[in-house]
Amino acid sequence: MGKATKHILIVGGYGHVGKLIARELLAKPNKGVRLAGRNREKAANTAAALGCESTVLDIAERETWAPAVVESDVIVMCIDTPDNSLAAHVLMKGKHYVDISASQAVIEGVETLDSLARSSGGSAIVSVGxxxxxxxxxxxxxxxxxxxxxxxxxxxxxxxxxxxxxxxxxxxxxxxxxxxxxxxxxxxxxxxxxxxxxxxxxxxxxxxxxxxxxxxxxxxxxxxxxxxxxxxxxxxxxxxxxxxxxxxxxxxxxxxxxxxxxxxxxxxxxxxxxxxxxxxxxxxxxxxxxxEAEITARVAAFVIGRLLVTAAAPGVHHIDEVVDANSVFDELAASDVAITVR
The missing domain is CATH 3.30.360 (Dihydrodipicolinate Reductase; domain 2)
Incomplete structure (x- = not known):
């Protein structure tokens, strides 16, 4: 029997970085990718071009969250959120949450959910990109x-x-x-x-x-x-x-x-x-x-791939707490990204 397909939801998936992450993930086997956003038409058109699925998830409309999240193993956030409500919803369901935000305010908001994640069995990885x-x-x-x-x-x-x-x-x-x-x-x-x-x-x-x-x-x-x-x-x-x-x-x-x-x-x-x-x-x-966006997408895809193979411990973690640096460096070297110690 083949390996079971893992499902990844990319919120902001029709944005610049979201599309690149989707492309990286679709190049790997046994990964079902769905693009999500508030604009149904943009999500559908982008997904059709990439060869994956789409759904509607509007951060401002809580009723759109559960239908999009329920069948997903990993939720990838590619847009800055106004608060940590959606991250809390994901973690409360015991799922994996990956955030590529570079905003300290956004990351601090996710960090406050550490106890919730630990109690529910969910995990969040921040500082990804x-x-x-x-x-x-x-x-x-x-x-x-x-x-x-x-x-x-x-x-x-x-x-x-x-x-x-x-x-x-x-x-x-x-x-x-x-x-x-x-x-x-x-x-x-x-x-x-x-x-x-x-x-x-x-x-x-x-x-x-x-x-x-x-x-x-x-x-x-x-x-x-x-x-x-x-x-x-x-x-x-x-x-x-x-x-x-x-x-x-x-x-x-x-x-x-x-x-x-x-x-x-x-x-x-x-x-x-x-x-x-x-x-x-x-x-x-x-x-x-x-x-830069392509490098961010490769780092994110690497982290997501590792999560699907070896789940992170429940809680909120920064990338350097759960991922081996040399493994990421080796992965990037294959795509002409050179990291050197001087």
């Missing part, structure tokens, strides 16, 4: 190379020539002037084999908060570069002017989905400071790839 996700695993790998790790600096480079979804661009614009990041002093970070360091600004990716807790670091900071010093500086210096102008943000986001500047490079540079053999030491790791 490129940043957070791969960044968390790289910090973990660097920490394990030291006797005592103290601080981490995480650099994220997202090329403007990449195909970013409008929702992702809007999220980046709104967070570039986040008041929770009072220190806006830029850093210079060398990505990969670059001859010179790139300008990068503090950015509220959730990884910097998570690794302090999961890996016991006293400090961690994440910086974002857009791959070009001029455009990076322009974006971050101009972001405060757009904070209370959602119409202008939407217009810029719409323009950037059509007009791409530069390369589709996606790179990471992680530096962990601490002690090794009684001496001050540092470990640096870099990641070189292309098309």
């Amino acid at each position: 490129f940043a957070p996700g791969l960044t968390n695993l790289m910090v973990k790998s660097a920490v394990e190379r030291m006797d005592h790790a103290e601080t981490a600096r995480i650099g994220v480079l997202l090329g403007l020539g990449d195909a970013h979804g409008e929702a992702a661009i809007l999220w980046t614009l709104s967070n570039a002037s986040d008041p929770k990041m009072p220190d806006r002093t830029p850093a210079r970070i060398r990505f990969g084999n670059d001859r010179k360091a790139s300008v990068a600004f503090p950015f509220p990716f959730s990884d910097q908060y998570a690794v302090r807790r999961t890996l016991g670091l006293s400090e961690a900071k994440t910086f974002l570069s857009l791959g070009h010093d001029f455009f990076t500086t322009l974006a971050f210096r101009g972001a405060p002017l757009l904070r209370d102008r959602p119409g202008a943000q939407r217009a810029i986001a719409g323009l950037l989905t059509r007009l791409r500047v530069g390369s589709d490079r996606a790179a990471l540079a992680v530096e962990v400071l601490g002690r090794l053999d009684g001496q001050r030491a540092s470990v640096t790791m870099t990641c070189e790839g292309r098309r």
Whole structure:
């Protein structure tokens, strides 16, 4: 007898990253994929193009949740939710929940459901993707190379020539002037084999908060570069002017989905400071790839695949608490994503 088909529901499945995750999963055997969202027609058309099923799930309409969730083994959240109600609904049913959000507020909301998940037998994996996700695993790998790790600096480079979804661009614009990041002093970070360091600004990716807790670091900071010093500086210096102008943000986001500047490079540079053999030491790791959303989809598909084979313990976990970093690195290496220790 063949293996039983596992059913995966992708909420926001007709969005940019949702479609890529679906494509990754459909390339593997014994996985039934359904795309979900509030727009029935978009979900159906996208699912038909991919060769899978679709359903309606509107986060604002609770009556749509149970019919979509009940037959699913894993629910993948590809949109930022206004609260943790849907995650609670999933975990209360004892199912697996995977969230690719980079928002600290969203992740904190899921974290509060740990007791509920433990009592119901459900599990949630957060910090899944490129940043957070791969960044968390790289910090973990660097920490394990030291006797005592103290601080981490995480650099994220997202090329403007990449195909970013409008929702992702809007999220980046709104967070570039986040008041929770009072220190806006830029850093210079060398990505990969670059001859010179790139300008990068503090950015509220959730990884910097998570690794302090999961890996016991006293400090961690994440910086974002857009791959070009001029455009990076322009974006971050101009972001405060757009904070209370959602119409202008939407217009810029719409323009950037059509007009791409530069390369589709996606790179990471992680530096962990601490002690090794009684001496001050540092470990640096870099990641070189292309098309950030595709890397996020591969990481998410890997985590989902592992969940279906070896279920995580009940509770809420960050990716570095349940997934072996080297296994993910090996998986990505097969698709020309190079991770190097320097």
